[in-house]
Amino acid sequence: MSTAEIIDGKAFAAKLRERIAVKVAELKESHGITPGLAVVLVGEDPASSVYVRNKAKQTKEAGMASFEHRLGAATSQADLLALVAQLNEDPQVNGILVQLPLPPQIDDQAVIDAIDPAKDVDGFHVINAGRLMTGTRGASAPLVPCTPLGCLLLLRDRLGDLSGKNAVVVGRSNIVGKPMAQLLLGDSCTVTIAHSRTQDLPGLCRSADILVAAVGRPEMVRGDWVKPGATVIDVGINRIEGEAGPDGKAKGRLVGDVATAEAMETAGAITPVPGGVGPMTIACLLANCLTATHRQAGLPEPGL
DSSP: OOOOEEOOHHHHHHHHHHHHHHHHHHHHHHHOOOOEEEEEEESOOHHHHHHHHHHHHHHHHTTOEEEEEEEOTTOOHHHHHHHHHHHHHOTTOOEEEEOSSOOTTSOHHHHHHHSOGGGBTTOOSHHHHHHHHHTOOGGGOOOOOHHHHHHHHHHHHHHSOOTTOEEEEEOOOTTTHHHHHHHHHHTTOEEEEEOTTOTTHHHHHTTOSEEEEOSOOTTOBOGGGSOTTOEEEEOOOEEEEEEEOTTSOEEEEEEOSBOHHHHTTTOSEEOOTTTSSHHHHHHHHHHHHHHHHHHHTTOOOOOO
16 A cells, blocks of 8 residues: 655745845835735634735735735725725735635625736736736736646656646636646646536546636545646645534544545655645745736746
């Protein structure tokens, strides 16, 4: 019985944040520029609040300026769009992130569309999505969604050259699945996007050298879906109820979209949940903010 190598996203993300902090310090010293990241939270969603707090903490630790805007759950779409317009014009703000999901009275897409694509550090604006789709390079290259970018960095670190690898992405969301597929295509993989209507999904997954699971269904990908020696990237993070403890209360636990214990018997390497893809998302957010700052200042790419 083989045991897969654990891909330590937490350690990789920590090293990436260190490199970002060095580049930020160089940018300040050489050009007098401090990258600024504005994060907007509407309402009091507990998970979003924790996430925003962690973003602010890591932004400051990297030497960047952090601008937090916390708005009430009853905030109107017009008021949120007015704030976005203000941030678009603010020269101290190089990156803008509006935390999703938004309350029901606000159209998520209208808000995403209102963000200046040059400051869209989430990479969700249709212009950034289109540039990713067309493989645009150079000064007009897109800002890429943070989670799939983090997955790509982990894959490159583990496998080196990805050319010719057979990759299967399970999930077709605009946030992870579709941009993940485009990034893998950009690295010359042969890519299949699978989803709920895919025929013989287990068989398709077993053909993958690289298997990315991003469906939001706890432990859906079983161990016998994994090709021997494959690299498995588990994007899912799902809370499920565990067994009751001595106090009679059920203890929740976090699991991914992959049945990790089963997959470890077959895979060559796998990301754990937690501690795999999750830490990479904020690190890549900071990387995007640094890249956006360089581009806005007409400077060469930071080369992280």
